[in-house]
Amino acid sequence: MKLLLEELHARGHSLTVIRGSTTWHIPEESPLYTSITIQMDEGMENFFEVYLQEQMKALREGASFLTSFKITKDFISMIFKAHSMCSEALIQMLDDESLVKRLRDAQYDLVLTDPAVPPGVLLAKYLKLPLVLHVRWIPSGDGQFAIAPSPLSYIPVPGSGLTDKMNFMQRIKNLLIYGIILFQHKFLVWPIYDVACNKYIEGECDIISMLQEADIWLFRSDFVFDFPRPTMPNVIYIGGFQCKPAQPLPADLEQFVQSAGEHGVIIMTLGTMVEALPKEAADEIASVFAKMPQKVIWRHKGERPSTLGNNTLIVDWMPQRDLLGHPQTKVFVAHGGTNGVQEAIYHGVPVLGLPLFLDQFDNLVRLKERGAAKTIELGDLNGQSFEQGLQEVLLQDSYRQNMQRLSSLHRDQPIAPMDHAIFWVEYVIRHKGAAHLRTEAYKMPWYSYYSLDVLLVLLTAAAALLLFTVAVFWFLCCRGRRKTKAKAE
Amino acid sequence: MKLLLEELHARGHSLTVIRGSTTWHIPEESPLYTSITIQMDEGMENFFEVYLQEQMKALREGASFLTSFKITKDFISMIFKAHSMCSEALIQMLDDESLVKRLRDAQYDLVLTDPAVPPGVLLAKYLKLPLVLHVRWIPSGDGQFAIAPSPLSYIPVPGSGLTDKMNFMQRIKNLLIYGIILFQHKFLVWPIYDVACNKYIEGECDIISMLQEADIWLFRSDFVFDFPRPTMPNVIYIGGFQCKPAQPLPADLEQFVQSAGEHGVIIMTLGTMVEALPKEAADEIASVFAKMPQKVIWRHKGERPSTLGNNTLIVDWMPQRDLLGHPQTKVFVAHGGTNGVQEAIYHGVPVLGLPLFLDQFDNLVRLKERGAAKTIELGDLNGQSFEQGLQEVLLQDSYRQNMQRLSSLHRDQPIAPMDHAIFWVEYVIRHKGAAHLRTEAYKMPWYSYYSLDVLLVLLTAAAALLLFTVAVFWFLCCRGRRKTKAKAE
Numbered sequence: 001m002k003l004l005l006e007e008l009h010a011r012g013h014s015l016t017v018i019r020g021s022t023t024w025h026i027p028e029e030s031p032l033y034t035s036i037t038i039q040m041d042e043g044m045e046n047f048f049e050v051y052l053q054e055q056m057k058a059l060r061e062g063a064s065f066l067t068s069f070k071i072t073k074d075f076i077s078m079i080f081k082a083h084s085m086c087s088e089a090l091i092q093m094l095d096d097e098s099l100v101k102r103l104r105d106a107q108y109d110l111v112l113t114d115p116a117v118p119p120g121v122l123l124a125k126y127l128k129l130p131l132v133l134h135v136r137w138i139p140s141g142d143g144q145f146a147i148a149p150s151p152l153s154y155i156p157v158p159g160s161g162l163t164d165k166m167n168f169m170q171r172i173k174n175l176l177i178y179g180i181i182l183f184q185h186k187f188l189v190w191p192i193y194d195v196a197c198n199k200y201i202e203g204e205c206d207i208i209s210m211l212q213e214a215d216i217w218l219f220r221s222d223f224v225f226d227f228p229r230p231t232m233p234n235v236i237y238i239g240g241f242q243c244k245p246a247q248p249l250p251a252d253l254e255q256f257v258q259s260a261g262e263h264g265v266i267i268m269t270l271g272t273m274v275e276a277l278p279k280e281a282a283d284e285i286a287s288v289f290a291k292m293p294q295k296v297i298w299r300h301k302g303e304r305p306s307t308l309g310n311n312t313l314i315v316d317w318m319p320q321r322d323l324l325g326h327p328q329t330k331v332f333v334a335h336g337g338t339n340g341v342q343e344a345i346y347h348g349v350p351v352l353g354l355p356l357f358l359d360q361f362d363n364l365v366r367l368k369e370r371g372a373a374k375t376i377e378l379g380d381l382n383g384q385s386f387e388q389g390l391q392e393v394l395l396q397d398s399y400r401q402n403m404q405r406l407s408s409l410h411r412d413q414p415i416a417p418m419d420h421a422i423f424w425v426e427y428v429i430r431h432k433g434a435a436h437l438r439t440e441a442y443k444m445p446w447y448s449y450y451s452l453d454v455l456l457v458l459l460t461a462a463a464a465l466l467l468f469t470v471a472v473f474w475f476l477c478c479r480g481r482r483k484t485k486a487k488a489e
Numbered sequence: 490m491k492l493l494l495e496e497l498h499a500r501g502h503s504l505t506v507i508r509g510s511t512t513w514h515i516p517e518e519s520p521l522y523t524s525i526t527i528q529m530d531e532g533m534e535n536f537f538e539v540y541l542q543e544q545m546k547a548l549r550e551g552a553s554f555l556t557s558f559k560i561t562k563d564f565i566s567m568i569f570k571a572h573s574m575c576s577e578a579l580i581q582m583l584d585d586e587s588l589v590k591r592l593r594d595a596q597y598d599l600v601l602t603d604p605a606v607p608p609g610v611l612l613a614k615y616l617k618l619p620l621v622l623h624v625r626w627i628p629s630g631d632g633q634f635a636i637a638p639s640p641l642s643y644i645p646v647p648g649s650g651l652t653d654k655m656n657f658m659q660r661i662k663n664l665l666i667y668g669i670i671l672f673q674h675k676f677l678v679w680p681i682y683d684v685a686c687n688k689y690i691e692g693e694c695d696i697i698s699m700l701q702e703a704d705i706w707l708f709r710s711d712f713v714f715d716f717p718r719p720t721m722p723n724v725i726y727i728g729g730f731q732c733k734p735a736q737p738l739p740a741d742l743e744q745f746v747q748s749a750g751e752h753g754v755i756i757m758t759l760g761t762m763v764e765a766l767p768k769e770a771a772d773e774i775a776s777v778f779a780k781m782p783q784k785v786i787w788r789h790k791g792e793r794p795s796t797l798g799n800n801t802l803i804v805d806w807m808p809q810r811d812l813l814g815h816p817q818t819k820v821f822v823a824h825g826g827t828n829g830v831q832e833a834i835y836h837g838v839p840v841l842g843l844p845l846f847l848d849q850f851d852n853l854v855r856l857k858e859r860g861a862a863k864t865i866e867l868g869d870l871n872g873q874s875f876e877q878g879l880q881e882v883l884l885q886d887s888y889r890q891n892m893q894r895l896s897s898l899h900r901d902q903p904i905a906p907m908d909h910a911i912f913w914v915e916y917v918i919r920h921k922g923a924a925h926l927r928t929e930a931y932k933m934p935w936y937s938y939y940s941l942d943v944l945l946v947l948l949t950a951a952a953a954l955l956l957f958t959v960a961v962f963w964f965l966c967c968r969g970r971r972k973t974k975a976k977a978e
Binding site: 148149151152153154164165168171172175176223224227228229230231232233234237408409412414415419420423424427430431436437438439440441444448449450451453454455457458 | 637638640641642643653654657660661664665712713716717718719720721722723726897898901903904908909912913916919920925926927928929930933937938939940942943944946947
């Protein structure tokens with residue numbers, strides 16, 4: 001989102017960012033935008049770390065059903081807590097009359113928001129502004145009523161870890177997960193916003209309807225990465241919009257990378273949500289790295305592993321894009337966040353994936369399906385499996401070839417994804433929305449949408465016709481027989 | 490299609506065109522391409538003229554059911570005849586071994602064809618070449634299994650004359666027409682190609698599957714013109730690709746146009762399929778034109794109407810694009826062919842539509858729905874209705890405003906439609922197809938596609954569970970009661 005703001009700013013738009021006080025990746029002060037900061041509760045900082053620690057321990061040690069259940073329950077509670085905080089922040093904001101007046105007076109052109117948390121969507125509705133969504137996954141689990149018909153027979157639900165080719169059991173799984181997600185959203189997550197809704201939104205207030213009213217959906221994916229699926233004309237795929245050609249590395253890093261010689265370099269990062277893997281796992285990984293002829297650059301903020309080899313450079317932060325674009329880089333060991341995966345595609349570097357949570361499994365399964373990545377699940381992660389996976393991605397040329405084919409397809413677009421994104425944002429500004437690209441069909445009752453009422457009437461008519469015909473024949477036949485009988489008598 | 494060939498030629502591609510001997514709009518000799526001409530039977534030249542004459546007479550004089558039925562039957566027979574001719578031409582072509590050898594040896598990059606008649610699709614399959622479709626309507630009546638899920642509740646079937654907002658009766662009509670078209674194609678039209686199929690295509694030969702294998706669909710429409718609908722990622726909308734800015738008119742025509750002064754000019758054409766309207770209707774229209782303060786340019790190749798006014802210029806051919814782009818042009822009286830309608834949108838000229846047959850009703854209904862056109866159906870066409878319609882489009886400013894809004898939306902695209910078309914043709918050449926943009930889901934059996942098998946199993950399981958629970962309760966309850974009874978005794 002920040003990159004989009006930079007680009008919009010560069011093209012002369014003036015921006016106002018509404019941010020939570022605990023958001024660190026969108027700072028309060030910036031030359032790019034004016035910011036409005038909403039006070040948020042602290043207390044969720046180390047959540048992912050703690051979850052990972054517990055989850056990994058549970059998986060390794062074969063935890064009881066009760067423990068597993070507790071871990072999952074905690075994870076879901078955390079998501080609910082995040083939504084409650086967002087809802088409270090929204091109410092706090094709309095309660096502030098001077099702030100609301102300032103927002104109204106500013107006469108913004110549009111609201112740009114990620115609907116993973118809905119306050120931005122509610123705000124757009126409240127301020128009656130055009131809405132542009134910046135989205136990775138569709139909040140209700142898939143697009144059925146939000147962006148296009150989405151047959152569950154070939155469109156895997158996010159979180160399912162499934163592909164577009166499912167066997168019968170997988171299709172059952174997909175349908176069940178869809179049901180669970182839909183239930184969660186409809187009855188657990190969205191009701192959290194009911195207070196804000198009832199207080200500030202006129203008429204019916206239903207988050208899925210508000211999503212359907214969005215003018216443009218900027219989707220952070222594309223069909224080189226994602227499985228083909230139907231979409232409505234207001235859905236614009238901008239996957240890889242954040243990717244840029246690599247810049248030269250800092251001198252010391254370049255020297256380290258070049259020192260690897262023909263063996264090349266392995267880079268590893270697990271993103272910004274966790275600082276490091278649990279100690280035991282980190283030690284095992286470090287000892288595998290120590291055995292490799294490659295040089296390794298590893299973003300790891302935890303305790304320094306005791307088994308670290310001389311070939312491994314531990315860093316707090318790495319210039320990921322520039323390293324991925326470096327010809328020496330052979331493998332990217334990653335958690336499978338959308339950003340990292342798309343940069344890997346852009347630069348054509350095969351991936352060894354260690355998915356931790358959220359959409360990381362789903363991102364990696366897309367690369368795996370195309371033969372461009374290998375993944376090791378948390379429960380299977382140990383020195384042996386890690387070494388085997390790393391060797392496979394390094395030595396089997398198909399991983400690199402497949403990834404480079406994806407890269408060449410991804411780069412071959414009529415318009416760069418970032419330009420595409422900006423074009424449609426500005427389009428909404430120019431035309432004050434894009435209602436003509438949006439179907440209103442979702443507002444039909446579901447039985448009409450699926451033509452069930454029409455089918456019912458037609459089938460009833462057909463049945464009535466059939467009955468009538470039978471009745472007529474029966475009548476004619478009986479009369480005929482009676483007459484024959486009468487004659488015979 | 491010819492314009493696309495010109496553009497491909499201009500970009501250095503070498504083209505081979507396979508044409509029927511009776512095709513006049515793609516000449517045999519051209520600097521743009523090498524042509525292969527297949528002998529076709531003559532005898533369908535004046536078909537549309539004769540049909541129009543009969544149909545109009547029937548509508549005006551209130552023909553008997555039998556006559557109307559005969560006219561419709563003749564029209565459908567003509568379509569079957571055209572398909573038979575195409576099928577024979579294809580067989581004749583594939584029977585010619587030297588021609589087939591020549592086609593194979595040429596190692597073409599792809600086949601570009603309009604699937605309204607399927608021989609091109611069959612040829613691509615036979616030669617195992619990537620397939621790019623250039624298409625206005627989807628051959629099976631709508632896109633259900635060819636391009637994307639197409640709920641019949643809001644996607645009007647071509648030929649229905651319906652919009653995306655249908656009431657209950659209209660939805661019944663849409664479903665019934667869909668059924669008829671599907672039946673026609675599946676059981677009447679496509680079987681015409683069975684001989685060619687069985688003789689030349691290995692394995693299963695089914696035209697809808699072949700369409701599903703297309704790499705790219707270049708759709709001659711867009712969502713300024715058409716109603717929003719879901720599409721798969723390999724469907725590229727290139728509506729208006731043929732439109733270009735107006736060039737200056739020939740001097741004499743420019744003088745005529747300028748002589749109209751502030752009143753401006755009306756232009757009228759009914760396309761190239763019919764030369765002229767029946768005499769009676771032409772006379773009535775001419776006398777309406779004679780009364781108008783505007784000047785009129787009328788493409789009319791029939792007998793000169795006796796009631797022609799001095800303000801009306803009859804021409805054999807007109808520079809339609811340059812006239813539509815001329816600021817003096819106030820109204821476009823047209824039959825509603827795709828090309829004319831899209832040029833009218835591009836240049837922002839409101840339309841008075843006289844739809845004759847085929848997709849002309851559907852094209853015009855899209856403009857009408859947006860308040861940019863008025864239509865008069867053949868049965869209602871007379872001097873009075875024509876005058877009234879013409880005055881309405883001329884005097885009500887909303888027609889012009891709505892058309893100019895469509896024009897500004899249509900022109901506001903990130904990439905010009907022609908460049909978009911060429912990009913995707915060349916994309917298929919560069920990557921030898923575009924299989925990754927295509928879903929294979931349509932190959933599932935229909936009950937799997939719609940998840941009916943999964944639902945059946947889940948419902949059965951739920952029912953079994955329910956029954957089991959009831960049985961257990963019943964058992965416990967009975968035993969309980971029996972025990973109580975026993976105790977009591």
